[in-house]
Amino acid sequence: MKYIRERALPHTHCPGCGNGIVAQCFLRAIDRLGLDMSRMVFVSGIGCSGWIPSPFFKADTLHTTHGRPVAFASGVKLSRPELNVVVFTGDGDGAAIGGNHLIHAARRNIDLKVLLVNNMIYGMTGGEVAPTTPKGIRTTTTPFGNLERPFDLPRLVMGAGATYVARWTTIHVGQLVASMTKALRRRGFSFIEIISQCPVRYGRNVGMAEPEKMMRWFRDSSIPLAKARGMGDKQLKGKFIVGEFADFEAPELTEEYEKLFKATAA
Amino acid sequence: MQGNEACARGAIAAGCRFFAFYPITPAGEIAEQMSRLLPKLRGTYIQMEDEIASISAVIGASWTGAKAMTATSGPGFSLMQENIGFAVVTETPCVIVNVQRAGPSTGIPSLPMQGDVVQARHGSHGEYEIIVLAPSSVQEMFTLTVEAFNLSERYRTPVIVLADEIIGHMREDVAIPEQSHLKIIDRKIPKTPGEAAAPFLDEEVAPMPLFGMGYSVHVTGSCHDKFGYRNVTDPESIDQLVRALANKIRKHIDQIARIETRCTEDAEVIVLTYGSCARVAQYAVEEARRHGAKAGFVRLISLWPFAREIVAEAIGDAKKVIVLENNLGQIVHEVERIIPAHSEVAFLPPEIIATLHRPDYVLESILKAVA
Numbered sequence A: 001m002k003y004i005r006e007r008a009l010p011h012t013h014c015p016g017c018g019n020g021i022v023a024q025c026f027l028r029a030i031d032r033l034g035l036d037m038s039r040m041v042f043v044s045g046i047g048c049s050g051w052i053p054s055p056f057f058k059a060d061t062l063h064t065t066h067g068r069p070v071a072f073a074s075g076v077k078l079s080r081p082e083l084n085v086v087v088f089t090g091d092g093d094g095a096a097i098g099g100n101h102l103i104h105a106a107r108r109n110i111d112l113k114v115l116l117v118n119n120m121i122y123g124m125t126g127g128e129v130a131p132t133t134p135k136g137i138r139t140t141t142t143p144f145g146n147l148e149r150p151f152d153l154p155r156l157v158m159g160a161g162a163t164y165v166a167r168w169t170t171i172h173v174g175q176l177v178a179s180m181t182k183a184l185r186r187r188g189f190s191f192i193e194i195i196s197q198c199p200v201r202y203g204r205n206v207g208m209a210e211p212e213k214m215m216r217w218f219r220d221s222s223i224p225l226a227k228a229r230g231m232g233d234k235q236l237k238g239k240f241i242v243g244e245f246a247d248f249e250a251p252e253l254t255e256e257y258e259k260l261f262k263a264t265a266a
Numbered sequence B: 001m002q003g004n005e006a007c008a009r010g011a012i013a014a015g016c017r018f019f020a021f022y023p024i025t026p027a028g029e030i031a032e033q034m035s036r037l038l039p040k041l042r043g044t045y046i047q048m049e050d051e052i053a054s055i056s057a058v059i060g061a062s063w064t065g066a067k068a069m070t071a072t073s074g075p076g077f078s079l080m081q082e083n084i085g086f087a088v089v090t091e092t093p094c095v096i097v098n099v100q101r102a103g104p105s106t107g108i109p110s111l112p113m114q115g116d117v118v119q120a121r122h123g124s125h126g127e128y129e130i131i132v133l134a135p136s137s138v139q140e141m142f143t144l145t146v147e148a149f150n151l152s153e154r155y156r157t158p159v160i161v162l163a164d165e166i167i168g169h170m171r172e173d174v175a176i177p178e179q180s181h182l183k184i185i186d187r188k189i190p191k192t193p194g195e196a197a198a199p200f201l202d203e204e205v206a207p208m209p210l211f212g213m214g215y216s217v218h219v220t221g222s223c224h225d226k227f228g229y230r231n232v233t234d235p236e237s238i239d240q241l242v243r244a245l246a247n248k249i250r251k252h253i254d255q256i257a258r259i260e261t262r263c264t265e266d267a268e269v270i271v272l273t274y275g276s277c278a279r280v281a282q283y284a285v286e287e288a289r290r291h292g293a294k295a296g297f298v299r300l301i302s303l304w305p306f307a308r309e310i311v312a313e314a315i316g317d318a319k320k321v322i323v324l325e326n327n328l329g330q331i332v333h334e335v336e337r338i339i340p341a342h343s344e345v346a347f348l349p350p351e352i353i354a355t356l357h358r359p360d361y362v363l364e365s366i367l368k369a370v371a
Helices: A019-033 A069-079 A091-095 A099-108 A153-159 A173-185 A211-221 A253-264 B003-014 B028-037 B051-062 B074-089 B117-122 B138-155 B165-169 B235-250 B277-290 B308-315 B332-338 B359-370
Strands: A040-044 A060-063 A084-090 A113-118 A164-169 A190-195 A222-224 A240-247 B016-021 B044-047 B067-072 B094-100 B131-133 B158-164 B218-220 B259-262 B269-273 B295-300 B302-304 B320-324 B344-348
Touching: A019 A113, A019 A173, A040 A069, A060 A069, A069 A084, A069 A091, A069 A099, A069 A253, A069 B016, A069 B044, A069 B051, A084 A091, A091 A099, A091 A113, A091 A153, A099 A153, A099 B051, A113 A173, A153 A164, A153 A190, A153 A240, A164 A173, A164 A211, A173 A190, A173 A240, A211 A222, B003 B016, B003 B028, B003 B067, B003 B094, B003 B138, B003 B158, B003 B165, B016 B028, B016 B051, B028 B044, B028 B067, B028 B165, B051 B067, B051 B074, B051 B094, B067 B074, B067 B138, B074 B094, B074 B117, B074 B158, B074 B235, B094 B138, B094 B165, B117 B131, B117 B158, B117 B302, B131 B138, B138 B158, B138 B165, B158 B165, B259 B308, B269 B277, B269 B308, B269 B359, B277 B295, B277 B320, B277 B359, B295 B308, B308 B332, B320 B332, B320 B359, B332 B344, B344 B359
Parallel strands: A040 A060, A040 A084, A060 B218, A084 A113, A113 A190, A164 A190, A222 A240, B016 B044, B016 B067, B067 B094, B094 B158, B131 B158, B269 B295, B269 B320, B320 B344
Antiparallel strands: A164 A240, B131 B302, B259 B295
């Protein structure tokens, strides 16, 4: 209870939702690092993932308008660079309406940790198709099957220049904690996509209404990055490539500002 | 000095140390000045990817304690509306400068209009109050920007500085006071972290906890109680929220609203206006007096909340109020609402919208009204 606002309980996540796993993994990473929650700021958007830190984490939490947590978080971080600013967002919030802010923050290499929980659907609004929904899937707004290709988010964010990019699923708890730990420790834009089960809005459409069925699917369809590099497109169809896609150093934005302040000091 | 530059200097003088911006004509010079002035003060100038990101970053920065501002024009102002509502409901101090241009839509970026007046009041969805100031000189671009910050800090609300392309781009002499002679207001912050004080919904303005100081504050645009905790079930809770936030502004209208009056005591005809139109109006009223007409001048310095009482008082016994606006009638309807029974309102746009009224045109209408 060190990390949870008791008065906000009980939580409101659906039974079986991957949010609980994501929250646990994250708090485990915080705990292992011995981080002080009063030096953290959690910024989250609109959607189920937004409710991971807000209102449940015992820390400063900023629940923004839809799609904008990365932009709000940028203002927080630039103004108080010593604070550890973490964004929780979803596939719709972060990659549809929020896509522009995502790629620019990556480009800037601003020290934000962006945890994007991808359940491949707009869960909170009832199950509409998302830019991460696989082609052909039936949703409330693709009753005849999704006509569009989904995003490959690590590729998108890497294309924008992100210096740390990882993808895991909710079955990869050990790796997830490790990636989150790395992200929390390093300086620079750090992006982790977490494929997560939404049994109620996604699982039900594809014959996996039980969360454990979805998680078994994640386990059986995950290919580690190193292995995937040796596989062809046909073999990778429908699979989740997991691992760390990028991890390198580049000038971080708030450090660049500090240099500017020193250079222009009267 | 140019109006836009004076605005930037006013922001700096008020203590603004965070400015996020997306390029748009005719607000660009404000950004140019801020980008030059901020770094040596350890202030951040950031050019964001769009106007929505700009106002988002401003709000984020404000929650760390920074006095934060953005500037834009019509198209950007439209984009910012959702987050302006967010700033209202989370009681986030911040300043938004809108240097109005001819619209709607892309319009003419380098011509003036006063088309965003109602939008400044009601641009975001939902029911709320907001403070809007209208500078009518380069000097006021400085002083009203300082005032905007003071009001935003005092009442924990976004404040809009509604200028236009003429005021933004014109050049006039400015007197910049010594910093020690300026009255600067800072938001009240709770004394101790962990203090149980409720951070929201106080009509007398709750102290604002800042991020990173151990307050563990929950900020959300959802309907919330005075502790910031969400209630999206009970209509009573949104009733309380909407009323408390509106009252926070309405109850203090005497401290917020301001107008300028000249020669209104015995005036038979009053010219009422704001912003750049006020320059022509003032001249026309003076000329009318020279012709022997009992003309008076009322200039709205704050547009919203509309200062019903002091405007009605200024109108007094005048038989006619001629409202000058560079649009097809926005503030005039507020005047119509409060016009005394013995008086009547006439609306006078420029002969060509997106230009200043011709001084003789205004003078003619005053003299006709008196006759």
